[in-house]
Amino acid sequence: MTSWTTADSAALYGLDRWGEPYFSVNGRGHISVQPQGERGGSLDLLELVQGLQGRNLGLPLLIRFDDILEDRLERLHAAFERAIAQYGYGGRYQGVFPVKCNQQRHVVEELVACGRRWHFGLEAGSKAELLIALSLIDDPEALLICNGYKDQRYIETAILARRLGRQPVVVIEQADEVQRIIDASRALGAAPFIGIRAKLSSRSSGRWGSSVGDKAKFGLSIPDLLATVEALRDADLLQDLRLLHFHVGSQINDIAVLKDALQEAGQIYVELTKLGAPMGYLDVGGGLGVDYDGSRTASAASTNYSLQNYANDVVATVRECCEPHGVPVPTLVSESGRAIASHFSVLVFNVLGSAQVPAALPAAGESEPLTVRNLRETLAGITATGSDDDGAVSRLQEAWNDAIKFKDDALAAFRLGYLSLPERAMAEQLTWACASAIVERLPRSGAVPDDLKSLRAALAGTYYANLSVFRSAPDTWAIEQLFPLLPIHRLEEEPTRLGHFADLTCDSDGKLARFIGDGQAKPLLELHAPQEGQPYLIGMFLGGAYQEVMGNLHNLFGSTNAVHIRLAPGGGYQVDHVVRGNTNAQVLEAMEHQPELLLERLRVASEAAIQRGDLKINDAQRLMDHLETSLRQTTYLQG
């Protein structure tokens, strides 16, 4: 027996790699959250969940740590401030949050409030997002970047909002938007601040690589960009052209991609000033990545650079482009979404049960058929093998070949009617017992044939998770996104099983079966054997960006309960906001059903059943009670 420690768990689940500085394991084997990084106190995640359950907030539960959100903002600004000082950059950094990353009211409000000291702004990509941004940003120095396709009303709204003391920058994404801006400016006798999104030719890589290049959906090609400048000049609007924007795509994995894009954009910026545009802002878009698997590599779930590397490259490259031409360096803008919003929310869900291969071994019957007896003997041979015996691995391999052969014989015999159902069950259980016995005896190191290695996976269990992947982790399904997943307690105990999670939906895709591993994603996660009557709680981390809005109502599972937590000044925590998850009534209404009408139909049906004598009155009442209560409750299973 090895003595397992919490440090072993931290290493196994990669906490030291992706969890820094917010998540670690404490001495009690629970996940500890340090919402302010090294600077502040810590919270025991299990205790926090229990405290919230005591407030009638059932699982699954989305916990948003607003201190982490603030800390991310601070780190981003600190990184740019350091880079600006280091490279003697004569300009500033002024970021915006792309609202599409997480539009939740409390999240955007929190970011605007925390970001005020840096005049942090917002980026909108649609009219609804513009409405959020316009109403929340009241700092005249904060930027409000208007991206996305724009019609006349969108543009006029942005122009008029300048009179409210806001600073909307209308970014031209499509060649035909120029004319709309010109028309709107004439109609209103005022112009917006104008930006241009350039379609860069720089190569990219990764999942969102197609956001750049000649065929990109957004941005102006260089000929279009030149034509736009001339059209603005003719309309007497060139003095309002202030910003150049580009976006390489989300989750830039490889810093080399960013450097190329920055050089190209830097030169375009210089050229635009030479053409007579006042400029002043260079917006490097989003793409600042998150190291989901902690590998610090250019793989899809990681980045080969740090936040500081990113800031250094932006600052240094832009300076290198401008200085030789005597062009004043611009204010640097970034639209970092994922990098700001990923870390702050943790989804905690409970395991409802697990399906394992049958463990108990039935006793030998009176007169067992030959195939069953053969399997029993094979098992006895395996159990007699010590893992240190000479040639153990090859003996185990031979035994497994036998077991497979005998199991196939048993199946054939069953098909031909020579084996009864209980005898077939016996044969299957004996085969599983052989597999378990072999796995127990395999050496931890040294060469093991693939055949035997895969037995461990074949014995893995399915853990039933009280959540919907489609609602809470849609990117795991849609784009094979990896999020760190691990138990939030029992980390002082060795996880002796392997498993994956199946969700509540009736969809075979509704599962979590890719986990962060050493270098490569793995299909199974080390987990503990569930304990009768004890909760087993799993946390999904780094999912604060994009998941909530991309999540859908598959099988009518709605939003989960969510809470906003802050460290309290005197220690402990305070619950700032509670956002109740969708009720069953709400998800029904989303599909145009009328819950009252559904109930009424069932009331009529149960009345008829009472008349027929098929249903007792108190059973009818119980049924209606269940239905009415369910309508008021969340869509998930109650603990």
Ligand SMILES: *Cc1c(COP(=O)(O)O)cnc(C)c1O
């Ligand atoms: C999506 C998007 C962003 C945010 O990207 P992240 O990778 O989350 O930082 C920024 N700018 C534009 C134009 C976008 O479309």
